[in-house]
Amino acid sequence: MFTPRLPIDDVLPELTDAIARDGRAVLMAPPGAGKTTRVPLALLPHVEGRIVMLEPRRLAARSAAERMAETLGERAGETVGYRIRGEAKVSKATRIEVVTEGILTRMLQSDPELTGVGAVIFDEFHERSLNADLGLALTWEVRQALREDLVLVVMSATLDADPVAKMLDAAPVIRSEGRAYPVETRWLDTPVPKTQRLEQAVADLVLKAVTEESGSALVFLPGEGEIRRVQSLLEGRVPADCAIRPLFGAMKFSDQRAAIAPATEGRKIVLATSIAETSLTIEDVRIVVDAGRARRARFDPSSGMSRLVTERVSKAEAEQRRGRAGRVAEGTCYRLWTRGEEGALHGFAPAEIETADLTSLALELALWGAREEDLAFLTPPPEGPLAEARALLISLDALDEAGRITDHGKALAAKPLHPRLAHMLQMAGAQAAELAALLSERDPLRGAGVDLTLRMRALKNPGTADRGVIERVRQEAKRLRQGLPQRNEMSLGEMAALAYPDRIGLRRPGDQPRYLLSGGKGAVMPDSDDLAGARLIVVTDTDGAARDAKIRQAVQISEGELRGLYGDQIHWSDVCDWDKREKRVVARRREMFGALVLDDRQWKDAPSEAVARGALVGLRQIGLPWSDKAKRFAARVALMGESFPDMSEAALMATLEDWLLPYLKGAKTEGALRNLDITEALRAMLDWDQMQRLDREVPGAFESPVGRKLPIDYSGEHPEVTGRLQEFFGTTVHPTVGPNRVPLKVVLTSPAHRPVQVTLDLPNFWKTSYADVRKDMRGRYPKHPWPEDPTEADPTLRAKRRGS
Structure with a gap:
């Protein structure tokens, strides 16, 4: 059935034997070995029911299904089909379903027994996506608890197989040596100057590569922005037989296909993100130019925000990219770094579970009814970000205070959106579909100001907006709107506040547009922005910085709208606190929403205990007012040993409320606190018996x-x-x-x-x-006694008698 023969074919008998014997296996095969399109077909005669294979990307899933269907002389949707977000080609006859990773999670949550599924294959597991880690953990539990007959295969190109095999109860490991053609690696002679932009350096290296070598080129860049800029720098400068083809995840499928299809004439230069590292075979490529950068999402639990960061690639990623030049013939890899710089690269990229926003994971775990420690994760989710995620879900009413999923949470989990946006959609109904789709996409109006209203207007009148993004938002909004009820009309600010209750910002006093967010973090807006004068805003996108994050998108909200949404969470708080600037206790009554102070008034009749507690805050800053008398007393107590209270500075400061609070006597200012005699308060720490012992022994x-x-x-x-x-x-x-x-x-x-x-x-x-x-x-002193033996003399303060 398989022609032409591929390297993976040599180990397929070993794989099918392992499946028949153990029902599970880990398959290691380098890029280009053919595992993606050969393994599912090889397992068909050995598996009862459907085979579900996971791919990390939509383009790879669709391409793999079409390639397998072509091998069978069929079209996608017959024996082999695919299901990706927003599109499916399957039928009753489909035996192999290639799906993106989130779809497997939905299948498991709706039918934990995976009825009708005989095997699950995790392809390209080395990419360590969050959904793949979760999917494997859930599938493994299903196999152990419900489906001993369920076949499980994990396939990878560069991942260390032993930990995966160990996690799967000593699963057999099968290795394919592959058959890559030789690839010559060429490094820079000197590092790229720090003053030179990455795009210019890449464009120069691409021109050098296509001039020195024949064949098509695959250029790896971190993101769409870099791709567009390099494309602009190359146009009109490349050889006449070279066509430039961008390739990134947000493109239309038709444009993606054009990038991976063989060149009909001449050759092509494919400018791609990491989407082209694995799974896809791009025809005719014999040159790889690697910019050495990758873009990853980093989540900061202290700010509750994610940001995309551009980092150096790992050695494993660089090797994957290099291998693309040797898929079809001998090739050459040009690296935008020196051989010496290569030693500083990390061995592997971090697993997504270590760096990503874990809100969706926390919701899926709650829906599954398990804690993270109950499941087999190759890399356990970090405690801090997972706790932050659960706190957010509680604020969205998706979890109760005990961490159990609510009916509302179940509804959110069923939507193919981040829980924030799913909550907004559930509460606001069909009117929020466009906003949910827009916030799921990249900004169509980069550099056009902060106001989210501008983006919503661009959906109707694109103007200078990115037409591709606008079209995708429209299509996604249409899909999301299906089946949603019509609810009372809400403003854009109200809908955004439903999704981001922790990012409602109140402008701080002063000329600079700095905002305190309801979650407690700070954010700053360019002072030239039209939205800079707004008192209350909802921040929908920032650069993710932990301190004073730069606001990239926001929308204004009125105080009335805020109260209408979250009136039950707005409360008065009476506060007696120490004012560092005034150096005194300040008593205020504040109306609070999260960390925001909506109203602030003087608290005229503050009780004395509250004032005293505010003074304690001041004492913690200025230190205890030790008098000589108090020092002597504390020193005496110290000599009594551990049976007496610890009166060291640290111990006393740690227990101020316990011993000093009743003795503050209305002291409100720094001067009054510094003049305070704490001796009586220290004496009160001892009972009557202790005082008697102290006076007797010390x-x-x-x-x-x-x-x-x-x-x-x-x-x-x-x-x-x-x-x-x-x-x-x-x-x-x-x-x-x-x-x-x-x-x-x-x-x-x-x-x-x-x-x-x-x-x-x-x-x-x-x-x-x-x-x-x-x-x-x-x-x-002759008048005073100086006996030869003082131990026999009587003590005296008198002088000697006259004449003695």
């Missing part, structure tokens, strides 16, 4: 042998007491404090109250250094 003063109360200074490393040397005569045991008997540092002074000795061991001082002190001091 007293505030030391009673000297003559009965004088000497204050103890606890501020240093050792507790310290100062007294006249003579009043310590007769002391044979050094004084200590605390349960651990910490020695006092005794500062002994002369009769003139000048320090003559500092000691932590009085008995040792008497034995050693005292003799030198006595020798020095008795001449200076």
Whole structure:
């Protein structure tokens, strides 16, 4: 049946044997081996029921189905058919269905047993799309729990097969060596100058490649914008026999087909995105020019926004692209980087589940009735973005507070849209179809200002808008409108607010058009934009920056419309807070919607406790007002050990509400807080028994042998007491404090109250250094006693009697 023979044919018997024996397999085959069009046909005699094969892209799905149908001498829709978004060619006779990945998820959710399906094939799994990861996890659970007979095949070109095989319970791994023609790789001699635009560098390299080599060229670029700019730079400069063909996902199928079809005369230069990396065989290509860039969606859970970023390709992606030059003959790959720069490339691109918005995934998991840890994910979804996704779904009433799906959530999951837009469509009805379709597409009016109203007007009068985008939006809106009810008329702002309740923006005070979003993030608009004066807006697109995201699309909404939509979520909040600028407690009553303050009034009769709590915020900023008295008390308590409260700065700051709140006494300003004596509050942290122990074991003063109360200074490393040397005569045991008997540092002074000795061991001082002190001091102070043995002398503060 298979002519001409392809490399994959050599391993098909091994694959069918593995399927018959184990019911599952992982197939590794390089690009061009023929796995996409040969494997489903080879499995037909060995599988009961339909074979469903997943393709990551619509063009690849349609092309694969048509190629297999052609092999059978049929047209698509007979034995082999396809189903993609907005189009299906299947019949009762169809045994092989090639579908895009989201369609499998819908099939599983509506019929978990996959009735009538005998095998599921995941093609190009190395691309690691979110839908493919989810589809494999769900299909594997179905096979384990409901359908032991369900055949499962995972096919990949560059992915490490072992982790996938392990996840599928040690599935057999079959490898096809392929039969790629030799491809010569040519690198740049020097890096592209930072001052040179990517498009200009690519255009120069393309001209060099098509001049040096024969055959058609496939040029890899990150996106449509770069494709259009390179096309403009090449037109009129390429050889006369070269036709330039763009290829990207948003094009019409007819234009995509023209790009991949063989050139009828001369040769062609296909300017493509990553859509051309795998699955598709573009005829006649013998030259690859790789710009070394890929565009990926990155989701920032801290901002709740996604943005497209242009990054360096991985080594695996570069190798995939290089292989396209050797599909039909020997070829050449030109890389827009030096050989030295290649070492800095990552081995593989990140799986989409690691970087994407996980809102749709969270909704599908809830509909399936499972948590992520219950399913076999090759890469588990990250906790932070998944938690953010579930919080959004709760705000859209798609999940309840326990994370269970609601009836509304089930309705959203059934729509082929992001849950935000599905919610808008469900609530607003048919009137929101155009807006949902528009927000699902790229901007048809780039650089035309922020206002979303301009885009909606372009649907009726395109003017300078991108006609291709406008036509796709119209067609999608027509499809979405089918079966939707007519509801009360809503403004554009109201409909957008249904989809983006967390991105309703309130203009901040000041000349710059900066907005606080209801979700708590900041966003900024160009001050020259016509919408810059709007007080309230709904932001539908930003650049995704975590801090002050740049607003690319927004629409105005009135406060009345906001209250009409979310009146039940608008509430008054009484706030006593510390104002850094005024350095005082400010008591306000605020009407809040999320993070937005819609109304702000003075709270004149704020209760004293609320004021005190506001003052605590100020204390956390300025620190505790330690007096010498308070420091001494805290130091005494510290010597009592762990059985007493921790009065360190960190511990006290962490528990301000517990011990200081009742003692603030109406202090509202920074000055009042700095003058606050916290000693009484610290004393209140001890009960009566503790206070008795403290005064007994770590007293505030030391009673000297003559009965004088000497204050103890606890501020240093050792507790310290100062007294006249003579009043310590007769002391044979050094004084200590605390349960651990910490020695006092005794500062002994002369009769003139000048320090003559500092000691932590009085008995040792008497034995050693005292003799030198006595020798020095008795001449200076002859009227005072200086006995040879101070341990036998009586303590005194008096001078010697006259004549003695």
